[in-house]
Amino acid sequence: MSNYFESEDLKKFGEIGRHAKPLADDFFRYYGKVTGTDGALSKREKSLIALAIAHAERCAYCIDAYTTACLEAGANPEQMAEAVHVAAAMKAGITLVHSVQMNNHLDRLVL
Numbered sequence: 472m473s474n475y476f477e478s479e480d481l482k483k484f485g486e487i488g489r490h491a492k493p494l495a496d497d498f499f500r501y502y503g504k505v506t507g508t509d510g511a512l513s514k515r516e517k518s519l520i521a522l523a524i525a526h527a528e529r530c531a532y533c534i535d536a537y538t539t540a541c542l543e544a545g546a547n548p549e550q551m552a553e554a555v556h557v558a559a560a561m562k563a564g565i566t567l568v569h570s571v572q573m574n575n576h577l578d579r580l581v582l
Contacts, residue, residue: 513544522555
């Protein structure tokens with residue numbers, strides 16, 4: 472193995488139930504219902520959300536899977552890039568908003 476992430480391993484995702492098949496079956500049913508069909512959100516919108524989250528969570532397998540899923544659902548590269556930028560902006564904002572906690576604590580220490 473040349474590195475931890477091997478793109479071929481994504482094909483093994485279906486094997487997650489090797490030692491807990493009922494739990495894996497439940498997961499895949501739920502996952503399919505949530506991501507596999509149009510609902511209040513279109514399958515394209517769901518794929519773009521998943522792609523953005525894949526980047527935010529740094530899951531190389533998910534990035535590969537949802538890059539493909541986005542294209543298959545009709546998203547274009549510009550939409551995909553924008554979704555990733557939304558995730559990046561959210562991560563930055565989430566980090567920065569926690570500085571309120573630091574400031575609150577500083578106010579208690581300094582006063």
